[in-house]
Each structure stands twice: as C-alpha cells, then as structure tokens.
Amino acid sequence: MSTSTNGKYRVLGTRPRRHDGTDKVTGKAVYSNDVQLPGLLAGFVLRSPHAHARIISIDTSEAEATAGVHAVVTGKDFPNVANKIADLGEGSINLSNLSDNVMAKTKVLYKGHPVAAVAAVDVHVAEEAAGKIKVEYEKLDSVTWVLDAMKDDAPLLHEDVFTDHMGEKDETPSNTPTHLHFEKGNIEEGFAQADVVIEREFRTATVHQGYIEPHSSTADWNENGRLHVWTSTQGAFTARQQTAEILQIPISKVVVTPCEIGGGFGGKIAVYGEPVAAILSKLSGRPVKIQMTRAEVFESTGPTPGSFMRVKMGATSDGTLVAGEAWLAYDAGAYPGGMIGPGCMCVFSCYDIEHAVVDGYDVCLNKPHTKAYRAPGATQVAFAAEQVVDEIAEQLGICKLKIRQLNAASEGTRRVDGPVYPPVGFVECLAAAEASDHWNTPLEGENVGRGIAAGFWFGCGLKSAVSLMVNHDGTVNLTEGSPDIGGTRTSIAMQLAEVLGIEAADVVPRVADTDSVGYTDVTGGSRVTFATGLAAYEAGIDLQTQMKKRAAGLWECAEDDISIDQGTFSAGEKKAGFKELAQELFKEGEPLVARASVAPDCATNSFGLHLVDLKVDPETGKATILRYTAIQDAGKAIHPSYVEGQMQGGAVQGIGWALNEEYFYGDDDTMDNASFLDYRIPTMLDVPMIDTIIVEVANPDHPYGVRGVGETPIVPPPGAIANAMAVAAGTRIYELPMSPPKVWKAMTDNS
Amino acid sequence: MAAKNQIATTINGEPVDFLCKPRESLLEILRGNLGMTGAKEGCNNGNCGACTVLIDGLPVNSCLVLGVEVEGVEITTVEGIADASQLDPIQDCFVEGAALQCGICTPGFIVTTRALLDKKPDADEQTIRFDLSGNLCRCTGYDKIVRAIQHVASESKG
Numbered sequence: 047m048s049t050s051t052n053g054k055y056r057v058l059g060t061r062p063r064r065h066d067g068t069d070k071v072t073g074k075a076v077y078s079n080d081v082q083l084p085g086l087l088a089g090f091v092l093r094s095p096h097a098h099a100r101i102i103s104i105d106t107s108e109a110e111a112t113a114g115v116h117a118v119v120t121g122k123d124f125p126n127v128a129n130k131i132a133d134l135g136e137g138s139i140n141l142s143n144l145s146d147n148v149m150a151k152t153k154v155l156y157k158g159h160p161v162a163a164v165a166a167v168d169v170h171v172a173e174e175a176a177g178k179i180k181v182e183y184e185k186l187d188s189v190t191w192v193l194d195a196m197k198d199d200a201p202l203l204h205e206d207v208f209t210d211h212m213g214e215k216d217e218t219p220s221n222t223p224t225h226l227h228f229e230k231g232n233i234e235e236g237f238a239q240a241d242v243v244i245e246r247e248f249r250t251a252t253v254h255q256g257y258i259e260p261h262s263s264t265a266d267w268n269e270n271g272r273l274h275v276w277t278s279t280q281g282a283f284t285a286r287q288q289t290a291e292i293l294q295i296p297i298s299k300v301v302v303t304p305c306e307i308g309g310g311f312g313g314k315i316a317v318y319g320e321p322v323a324a325i326l327s328k329l330s331g332r333p334v335k336i337q338m339t340r341a342e343v344f345e346s347t348g349p350t351p352g353s354f355m356r357v358k359m360g361a362t363s364d365g366t367l368v369a370g371e372a373w374l375a376y377d378a379g380a381y382p383g384g385m386i387g388p389g390c391m392c393v394f395s396c397y398d399i400e401h402a403v404v405d406g407y408d409v410c411l412n413k414p415h416t417k418a419y420r421a422p423g424a425t426q427v428a429f430a431a432e433q434v435v436d437e438i439a440e441q442l443g444i445c446k447l448k449i450r451q452l453n454a455a456s457e458g459t460r461r462v463d464g465p466v467y468p469p470v471g472f473v474e475c476l477a478a479a480e481a482s483d484h485w486n487t488p489l490e491g492e493n494v495g496r497g498i499a500a501g502f503w504f505g506c507g508l509k510s511a512v513s514l515m516v517n518h519d520g521t522v523n524l525t526e527g528s529p530d531i532g533g534t535r536t537s538i539a540m541q542l543a544e545v546l547g548i549e550a551a552d553v554v555p556r557v558a559d560t561d562s563v564g565y566t567d568v569t570g571g572s573r574v575t576f577a578t579g580l581a582a583y584e585a586g587i588d589l590q591t592q593m594k595k596r597a598a599g600l601w602e603c604a605e606d607d608i609s610i611d612q613g614t615f616s617a618g619e620k621k622a623g624f625k626e627l628a629q630e631l632f633k634e635g636e637p638l639v640a641r642a643s644v645a646p647d648c649a650t651n652s653f654g655l656h657l658v659d660l661k662v663d664p665e666t667g668k669a670t671i672l673r674y675t676a677i678q679d680a681g682k683a684i685h686p687s688y689v690e691g692q693m694q695g696g697a698v699q700g701i702g703w704a705l706n707e708e709y710f711y712g713d714d715d716t717m718d719n720a721s722f723l724d725y726r727i728p729t730m731l732d733v734p735m736i737d738t739i740i741v742e743v744a745n746p747d748h749p750y751g752v753r754g755v756g757e758t759p760i761v762p763p764p765g766a767i768a769n770a771m772a773v774a775a776g777t778r779i780y781e782l783p784m785s786p787p788k789v790w791k792a793m794t795d796n797s
Numbered sequence: 798m799a800a801k802n803q804i805a806t807t808i809n810g811e812p813v814d815f816l817c818k819p820r821e822s823l824l825e826i827l828r829g830n831l832g833m834t835g836a837k838e839g840c841n842n843g844n845c846g847a848c849t850v851l852i853d854g855l856p857v858n859s860c861l862v863l864g865v866e867v868e869g870v871e872i873t874t875v876e877g878i879a880d881a882s883q884l885d886p887i888q889d890c891f892v893e894g895a896a897l898q899c900g901i902c903t904p905g906f907i908v909t910t911r912a913l914l915d916k917k918p919d920a921d922e923q924t925i926r927f928d929l930s931g932n933l934c935r936c937t938g939y940d941k942i943v944r945a946i947q948h949v950a951s952e953s954k955g
Contacts, residue, residue, distance in 0.1 A: 074835070258901045258902045694941070722839075731926045
C-alpha cells in the first residue's frame with residue numbers, strides 16, 4: 047500500500063511500484079552486455095603492463111593473421127584531436143587527453159592503459175590474438191603518491207603541463223596542472239581570535255566506485271557512415287559528444303542508445319570502449335562489442351582520488367568556529383582534471399566560518415585518470431574537517447552535536463568559494479538528530495563509540511528535455527533522456543502524474559536514444575529528480591495549456607473561464623478529469639503532444655548528518671557497525687523509498703571507504719588487488735540495517751521543493767566512523783581506510 | 798580450436814541440448830549460445846554472485862561452472878523463477894519493497910533467495926545476511942533487500 051508523507055499531494059510522497067521493476071526482477075531488462083546483433087564480433091583491449099613507459103613500436107602483424115580476427119587497431123588508427131576542452135555538463139574534459147586515455151599514442155601512463163585492440167569471432171580468439179601483438183616499451187620511472195608526484199625531481203608525466211595558479215602559469219612543467227586558492231575574511235585575524243586551534247594531517251587511499259556492471263559498449267558503423275553505439279553510460283548525449291570528438295566525425299553521424307545501466311556513481315560519464323569498438327566496427331564492417339573484465343574496470347576506469355590534506359581550524363571558548371585553513375592535494379591520476387575543485391569548495395561547506403583559506407592541488411601520477419564518485423571530492427575533506435571539529439569540541443568540553451548546531455551553515459552563509467546559501471536544511475537535520483531515538487539511546491559497553499559527522503553536496507541543474515504523447519485512453523507516454531540508475535523513471539513520472547491529476551501508473555516513462563529526445567545532461571550531480579522532474583512538470587503545464595485552449599472550443603467558453611484543480615478542468619457546469627478530457631479531445635481533433643526543456647542554473651544544496659555506533663575488537667582492530675542512522679534534507683521526497691535507498695546505499699559505500707577499500711600498489715607501481723575478492727566492498731554481512739530520517743526543507747528553485755539526494759549520503763560516513771573510532775579505540779586515526787591492521791597498530795601503540 | 802561437446806541438460810523445466818567448447822563457462826553458454834541474458838556478468842571469477850543460477854536446487858556462480866559439467870542436471874535461472882502469469886513472491890517483494898536500484902545484481906539475489914527460502918522458508922535476518930553474503934550490491938546498502946526477503950519469510954509463517 048502506498049502511504050502519503052503529507053496531505054498536500056496526491057502522488058508525491060507515495061511509494062508506487064517502479065515502472066521498470068518487473069523487467070529487472072525477471073532478468074528481461076536489457077543492459078549493455080545483453081545487446082545482441084547479427085554478425086556481432088567481440089573486442090579485446092591489450093593494455094599496458096607498466097605504470098609508465100614510452101611506446102617504441104607496436105607490431106600487430108601476427109595478430110592480424112590469426113584465424114577469426116577481423117580487425118586490429120592501435121593509436122595510429124585514431125585521428126588527431128586538438129587540445130580542446132569540452133563541457134560535458136558535470137565537469138569538463140580535455141579531448142586530446144580523453145582520446146589518449148582511450149588508446150595510448152606515444153606513452154602509457156598507468157598499468158591498464160590501452161595500447162591496441164582486436165575484434166574477432168569471440169572474445170577468446172580476440173584475447174589470444176591480442177597476446178600476439180608485440181609492443182616494445184621503454185620503461186620510465188613512475189609515481190603513485192600525491193606528495194611524491196609534487197616533488198621537483200618526480201618523474202614527469204606530461205611535458206606540456208604547467209601549474210596554473212588561478213590564472214598565472216609556471217614556466218617549468220610539473221605534475222600539478224592546477225593550484226586553486228579560495229579565501230574569505232582575514233585568516234590571521236581569525237586564528238588570533240581563537241582560544242583553541244587544532245591542525246591535523248590526513249591521508250586517504252584511492253577507491254573505486256565499484257558498480258557491479260562492468261563497462262560494455264557495442265558499436266555498429268554502417269555503410270552510410272552513421273555510427274550506432276549501445277552502451278552503459280550515465281549520459282547518452284555526453285557519450286555521443288565524446289565519441290564524435292574522438293573520432294572527429296559530426297555529432298549528427300552518431301546515435302547513442304543508453305542501455306539499462308548497472309550502476310555508475312560518477313564512473314560512467316567518460317567514454318572508454320565506445321570509440322575503440324567504433325573503429326573496430328568501421329575496419330571490420332561488423333558490429334563490435336567490448337565488455338571490460340572486472341580487473342580492467344579496476345585498473346583502467348574510475349577510481350576517485352586518493353589525497354593528502356592538512357586542515358587547521360580555530361574556535362573561541364564558546365565553541366564558535368572563527369578560522370579554517372586547508373591545504374589539499376588530490377590525485378588526478380594520469381591526466382589533469384581530478385576532483386580538487388569540489389574538494390576545496392566542500393571542506394568548510396557545512397559551517398559558517400568568518401575567516402577561511404583553502405589551497406588545493408590537482409596532481410597527475412601513474413594511476414588511471416580519476417573520476418567522480420558520488421559527491422566527488424567531498425568525502426575526503428569531510429573525513430578531515432569533521433574530525434577537527436570533533437577535536438575542538440573535545441578540547442572545549444562541548445557536546446559534539448551542539449558545536450555543529452552552533453556553527454551550522456544556513457540561509458545567508460557565504461561559502462569560502464563565494465556562493466551564499468539560499469534556504470537550506472542543515473539546522474533542521476541537526477534538530478532531527480537531536481530528537482532521534484539513536485541520539486537519545488545511550489551506548490554502553492567496552493570498546494564501543496558513537497560518532498557523528500555532517501556532509502554537503504551542491505547538486506546541480508544542467509539541461510534536461512522531455513516530451514509527452516497522450517494516448518487514446520488518456521495515459522501519457524513520457525520520453526526522457528536521463529538514464530535511470532535508481533528509480534528515476536518513477537520519480538519523474540510521479541511529478542508529471544501530480545501535475546496532471548493521474549496516477550504514476552498512468553504514465554509510461556521511457557529513456558530514449560539521442561535521436562529521439564531533446565539534449566539531456568548526465569545522470570549525475572543529484573540532478574535527475576530535480577531537473578528532469580522539473581522538465582516533466584513544465585511539460586505537464588504545456589499539455590494542460592493546450593488542453594485548456596481546445597476545451598474552450600469544445601465547451602464553447604472562454605479559455606479564462608476554465609480552471610484546473612488537481613488536474614480536473616472545469617468551467618461552470620462543465621467538468622472533466624485529465625483522462626476524460628484527453629479522450630474527448632482525441633476524438634475531436636489532432637493528437638495531443640507536449641514538451642519542455644529546462645536548464646536551471648542553480649545548486650540544490652543538500653545537507654546531511656550521520657550517526658554511527660561501532661565496536662572495535664582490540665585483538666584484531668576490526669570494527670563492527672552496531673547502529674547507523676542517516677539524516678538528510680531531501681527538499682521534498684518524491685518517492686520516499688528511493689530517497690531512503692539513496693541514503694542507505696551512499697552510507698554503505700561510505701562505510702566501505704572508511705573501513706576497507708583501497709588500491710594497493712606494488713613496488714612497480716601497478717595495482718595489486720584488481721578483483722572484488724581483494725578490493726573488498728561491503729557484503730550483506732558487514733553492515734546492519736541503515737536507519738533513515740528524511741528532512742524536508744523545500745528548495746525554492748523547484749515547484750515541489752525537490753533538492754536531489756543521491757550524493758550527500760556518501761560524504762559523512764568516513765568522518766562519522768573516525769569520530770566513533772576515536773572513542774571506541776581510544777585513539778584517533780587520520781588515514782583511510784581505517785582497516786584492521788591500522789586500527790590494531792594505533793590501539794597497540796596507544797596502550 | 799577444440800571440438801565442441803554436445804550437452805543435454807534441463808533449464809527451467811525444459812530439456813535443452815547445446816554445443817559447447819570445453820573452455821566455455823555455463824554463464825557464457827546461457828548468455829551467448831542460449832540467449833538467456835538474465836544471469837549477469839559482474840566479475841567472471843565468482844566474487845559477486847550476479848550470475849547465480851540453481852543447479853539441482855543449489856545456488857552456484859555460473860561463471861565458475863563449465864558448460865561441459867552440466868550434463869544431466871536441472872538448472873534454474875532467473876528467467877524460470879516467475880511463472881507465465883505472475884511474479885514469484887520474492888520478485889514481487891523486491892519490486893514492492895524498492896529492493897533494487899540499478900538492478901544488475903537483482904537476478905542473482907532473486908535466485909539465491911529462492912534457494913535459501915526453499916531450504917529455510919522462515920529464515921531470520923542473520924541467516925539471510927549469511928546466505929546472501931556472496932551476492933554483492935553496490936547501490937542499496939542491502940537494507941531494503943534484507944527487509945524484502947524478511948517480508949517473504951514472514952508471509953511463509955502465515
């Protein structure tokens with residue numbers, strides 16, 4: 047049964063069954079690797095075994111001569127791409143680097159960097175043939191830790207990268223493409239006012255998004271020069287743009303069909319196999335599919351930055367935070383452009399601090415190019431700042447919830463990077479924590495601890511388009527361009543149903559290919575329920591406006607005499623619900639279609655607070671999560687079950703990041719643990735139920751107040767768990783992950 | 798290229814013959830040769846459980862079973878869990894309880910859960926978490942999956 051969270055809405059706040067649910071529980075939903083085409087070939091990518099090397103020569107002759115092989119490509123088959131920056135909606139990318147990442151041209155920059163690819167009758171034949179390709183490398187020194195990569199004598203990845211200090215460029219090349227600097231107030235004055243100052247250094251490991259579905263792309267380049275790509279992507283239009291740019295063909299020559307997507311979390315925005323499969327298809331004249339193995343996913347896609355951070359904060363004796371200073375170095379991986387920007391913007395984003403300075407460095411090193419992972423860059427800084435806030439509270443003897451309430455960012459607070467918050471719900475989240483059963487239930491026992499931490503993510507608008515087609519019976523087909531990763535077909539359909547006064551089940555949502563719907567930016571930035579939902583709302587209004595005009599003709603009255611209440615049209619005695627009127631209008635004249643496109647230029651600003659109780663085993667250092675509560679401002683929870691799901695899923699990813707997950711690098715700077723056995727994400731046995739409290743402080747930029755909720759929930763967990771660990775273990779840990787050996791050592795050293 | 802073997806087996810109650818090379822896994826046979834793409838490939842080395850099928854009622858990772866090994870056995874895949882007209886209660890509770898997000902791990906969870914509840918219809922939370930710890934989900938944090946299974950288990954108690 048659906049139950050409404052409030053009486054104001056008929057559909058919003060209820061929990062209808064998702065439209066794609068049945069196909070996903072029966073195995074019928076078509077994911078990218080399920081695509082089958084006549085004559086389909088399998089592609090296999092040969093990858094660098096070295097962390098850093100120059101390519102001297104590649105001999106593909108033996109592979110090409112292998113029975114069953116239809117095409118072989120190397121970097122030479124790719125067109126030259128200018129050093130051009132392309133806006134991909136959420137973030138921008140240098141296309142030359144992107145092309146180089148898809149297939150190395152002169153140098154390999156990490157283990158797993160593609161150097162050649164083979165298309166053959168099946169993947170085993172392709173793999174065997176790829177093994178016959180002879181690549182001669184000149185090995186180069188490599189580096190995988192940010193502070194090492196920043197040294198003057200570090201192995202240099204790119205000869206043409208010069209540090210850009212907010213517009214001023216250095217004259218000698220370095221591994222640090224960008225130095226960001228933000229400040230507000232006067233930092234010396236701020237620290238002079240402080241009665242207590244805490245400064246700490248933090249390190250976090252490189253971690254992977256860990257979506258269960260490996261990347262898979264199928265390309266069919268037909269005889270007319272039109273390329274059709276079926277792929278697992280968070281954004282079909284950005285995949286189309288990147289593919290067209292790398293291949294140097296017009297965008298109109300490419301159509302991308304976004305298949306059902308098996309998780310992304312920010313890691314399925316850049317293209318990898320798409321352009322490679324395309325060139326193999328062009329050469330072979332057959333469709334080609336490239337499916338990554340799990341090891342390839344770990345070694346060649348994603349991960350999100352490892353980091354070094356120094357955070358210093360000062361407070362007066364009453365607990366007012368007066369100064370904050372942060373020095374951040376984030377690993378960008380092989381190419382410039384990691385997650386340092388949002389890291390800088392988020393480090394003090396939860397608090398109203400008068401004086402602050404943040405310096406951030408984007409650092410290239412011999413790992414795969416880092417990508418967004420759910421609130422990219424924010425989790426690292428929250429791990430740091432939330433521990434410093436806790437230590438200040440400890441020194442001042444102030445309650446850890448109180449110090450956050452005392453300093454909470456609210457409407458009018460200016461962030462260090464400039465923006466001033468509109469109405470936001472952090473204070474309300476803190477109040478919800480204070481009133482929660484979890485906070486008010488004492489935690490007792492040995493080696494146990496409770497921790498809290500806050501988190502923030504901007505959320506963004508970007509571009510979305512939807513179109514509506516009304517069927518004979520008054521149901522509505524809704525075509526959208528946002529790949530549905532976690533139930534957004536339904537959260538968007540519900541907003542349309544609310545406007546039109548019909549049921550969610552009366553809407554038939556479809557995620558379309560790039561030929562069939564208006565441009566839509568990626569599913570990312572917590573934006574889909576907000577922005578594509580806004581487009582659905584606007585399209586509903588467009589439809590009603592048209593219907594009102596035609597109803598005036600039908601009812602022989604003035605348009606202005608018709609009013610619409612909860613979807614029902616009425617004028618004097620005349621009255622018709624949406625479906626009834628739609629059926630009448632279909633009989634009377636032309637079919638009803640409507641559309642809307644939006645590009646809201648605003649952040650949606652979602653805050654959260656997490657509470658965690660844990661127990662640590664002093665014999666092994668292993669932490670067990672005893673109780674977990676995630677609190678978050680959703681603005682308006684359209685489908686509460688899926689909002690809870692985002693909060694629970696993000697929390698558990700954060701728990702994995704906090705306690706277990708890390709890339710291990712061997713002496714040769716290559717990844718040692720590229721499997722789900724050795725890169726261990728949380729299993730069902732590792733976590734308890736995740737309780738949720740949804741706070742609703744309306745976002746003024748959305749008709750229903752939606753904020754978008756996907757990213758914030760990953761931000762607090764490592765900080766909250768570190769704060770709980772400090773109590774449970776009796777010592778603080780400043781390094782992620784807080785894996786058993788590290789915790790055991792810290793506890794042993796401490797005793 | 799090695800000669801293909803002819804294998805006779807039963808899949809979802811129907812007798813099925815197929816040809817396979819000695820190196821091909823059951824997962825490859827199902828997805829490729831037989832076009833049954835319900836079982837998903839998440840890791841191809843037995844770590845994630847997305848390709849789980851039942852062999853004679855027991856859950857196995859089909860990526861770790863060779864096609865030539867299934868002669869004479871009874872295989873159940875996610876395609877055989879629902880009957881033609883309605884969802885299995887497990888599938889129904891997964892949809893009703895929002896126990897899936899991206900859905901790629903869901904077929905594996907459905908199949909493993911079917912095996913668990915066939916064995917222990919009233920499984921408690923700890924049993925559920927233990928028996929399904931070989932199925933990885935990265936989206937849900939497992940909460941709603943456990944609750945959906947608990948719901949099915951509680952229904953079985955009447």
